[in-house]
Every structure is written in structure tokens, then in C-alpha cells.
Amino acid sequence: MTTGTDELQYSVVDNIARITLNAPDKLNSLAPAMLTGLVAAIAQAHEDGARCIVITGTGRAFCTGARLDPSFAGDGDLGAVIEKYYDPAARAMADSDIPIVTSLNGIAAGAGLGFALSGDIVIAARSAQLLCAFARIGLVPDAGTTWMLAQSVGRAxxxxxxxxxxxxSAEDAAAQGLIARVVDDEALEAETAKVAAKLAAMPTKALGMIRKQVRATLEGDLENSLAAERGHQTIAGKTHDFREGVMAFIQKRLPSFKGE
Incomplete structure (x- = not known):
């Protein structure tokens, strides 16, 4: 299926949900409708039974953050704007039960950087750039960018x-551990499709719990991590895909996972 608005497109093909920021003339900068659409699209992917989500942009930018038109500042209460639009989008990505691939076709700046780094696997075109741009306009990081950067590269x-x-640069970002893969620009779509297809063929429930275990570990101590592992393993051990994985190992064949 394919749905969406002019500035945000959604489709599902072969169990892969693709969410595309589609305002290339505005460098995919974020308007409120795009943010609410992102939340809705992630929820729709779950309803549609997708087993992987890909988020990317059109044109020469992945996303350059907030759309800085004359109405952006409003009455000056940007915290209310963050609470209403940006935080729900950040939470929707963090809370997904489906693995997320972010495919950086161009610059990721401001809140766009936060959303880019929220992918479980971040693949960037070689020409892509990352920019934590908030200080350039007298603001502070939002959309989870502070947490993502601090957890990824450390304080300094x-x-x-x-x-x-x-x-x-994308290559420097990979060297710093911010992103997973850098490919030539012309190879980005194929690499993204390859990674997404592999994830979509894997045991989806286990992958969803793995991404949450990593978050629990980053936010807590060893006991918190052990508890998350124990609870998730209890659930994983009751799934069809676990039984299939064991039988495939015993029978020396490739497993056929159903995401169940």
C-alpha cells in the first residue's frame, strides 16, 4: 500500500515500510504535519505487519531540522512545540517494535540529525553530512539529539x-561510531534495500526486543540490563521463530522466520 501527504510518503512492499520525507525544495525541513505524519506512519507500519522500517528523504537532504519560516518561533514557547510535535516522533522511533533503518541521502541537521541517529542501522551516502546546528541559531539540541550524541561518542x-x-562528513561520523555504514552515493538505495530485506527476513519479535535491551542497558546498570535480558528471553523462547531457528540448526538448513 502507498499513502501519505505531499511532504511525507508511506508505502509497504515485501514487509518493508518505507517512510520518505518529501519536501526537497525545503531540504525536507520539518513542518508540524510532517512530524505528526511520521508518528502515524510508524504506527501504520506496525498495523500493516511490516518487519522493517526505512526512513529516508528525497533530494539532496535527509532532513535539515525545523522549518525556519516566520511562524516557527510563534509566541516564543518552543518547549510547547517540542512537546507537541518533536517528542512524540522521537518516542515513536525509540519505542518501535520493528527495526528501523535510516538512509541518509544527504545532510542531516538539527532535529533531522536526532531522527537520523535514531535508526538502529544508519546508512549514509558518502556525500552526506551531519550537523548539530542548534547553536547556530541560538537554540539547544532537541528531538533526542543530546542523548543520541552523548551515548554514541561520549562527552568530549x-x-x-x-x-x-x-x-x-559521513566517513568521519562512521569513524566516530555515530553511523553504521557509508557507501557511494549511487549505491545507497541498493545497500539500504539489502539491509532492510535482511532485517525483514529475520525474527522480528527478537529484533524488536534487542533494540529495547540496548536502550535499557544505556539507561541503566548491570542489574537493569540483566532484568531486560531475562524478561525478553522469556518472551523470545515462546515464539514460533525461536522454535524454527532451533529446528533449522538441528536439521542443518536455513531458517524460515515469520516474525511470529
Missing amino acids: KALEMMLLAEEM
Whole structure:
């Protein structure tokens, strides 16, 4: 199926939900309708039984953050704007039961950087750049960007990126552990499709729990991590895909997972 608005497109093919930020003339900058649409699209992917979500953009940008038109500042209460539009989108990505691939076709800046780094596997075109741009306009990071950067690269590098607001190449981002893969621009679509297809063929319930275990570990201590592992393993051990995986191992064949 294919749905969406002019600025956000959604489709599902072969168990892969594809969400495309589609405002190339505005460098896929975020309007409120795009953010509410992103939340709705992630929920729709779950309802449609998708087993992987891909988020990407059209044109020369992945997403350049908030759309800075004259109405952006409103009455000055940007916290209310964040609470209403940006935080729900960040939570929808974090809470997904389906693995998410973000495919960076171009620059990811501001809140767009936060959403880009929220992917479980981030694949970037070689020409893509990352930019924590908030300080350039007198703002602070939002959309989960502070947490993502601090957890990924540590205090020193995170502060350098946030305070100096300098562009980072895709290759430097990979070297810093911010993203998973860098490919030539012309190979981005094929690499994204390959990774998404592999994830969509794997045991979806286990993958969803793995992504949440990592979050639990980053947010807590060893006991918190052990508890998450124990609880999730109890659930995973009762799934069809676990039984299929064991039988495939015993029978020396490739497993056929159903995401159940």
C-alpha cells in the first residue's frame, strides 16, 4: 500500500515500510504535519505487519531540522512545540517494535540529525553530512539529539559537535561510531534495500526486543540490563521463530522466520 501527504510518503512492499520525507525544495525541513505524519506512519507500519522500517528523504537532504519560516518561533514557547510535535516522533522511533533503518541521502541537521541517529542501522551516502546546528541559531539540541550524541561518542566529542556546530562528513561520523555504514552515493538505495530485506527476513519479535535491551542497558546498570535480558528471553523462547531457528540448526538448513 502507498499513502501519505505531499511532504511525507508511506508505502509497504515485501514487509518493508518505507517512510520518505518529501519536501526537497525545503531540504525536507520539518513542518508540524510532517512530524505528526511520521508518528502515524510508524504506527501504520506496525498495523500493516511490516518487519522493517526505512526512513529516508528525497533530494539532496535527509532532513535539515525545523522549518525556519516566520511562524516557527510563534509566541516564543518552543518547549510547547517540542512537546507537541518533536517528542512524540522521537518516542515513536525509540519505542518501535520493528527495526528501523535510516538512509541518509544527504545532510542531516538539527532535529533531522536526532531522527537520523535514531535508526538502529544508519546508512549514509558518502556525500552526506551531519550537523548539530542548534547553536547556530541560538537554540539547544532537541528531538533526542543530546542523548543520541552523548551515548554514541561520549562527552568530549558530543560537546564539540553541539557547541561548535560544525559539519561532519559521513566517513568521519562512521569513524566516530555515530553511523553504521557509508557507501557511494549511487549505491545507497541498493545497500539500504539489502539491509532492510535482511532485517525483514529475520525474527522480528527478537529484533524488536534487542533494540529495547540496548536502550535499557544505556539507561541503566548491570542489574537493569540483566532484568531486560531475562524478561525478553522469556518472551523470545515462546515464539514460533525461536522454535524454527532451533529446528533449522538441528536439521542443518536455513531458517524460515515469520516474525511470529
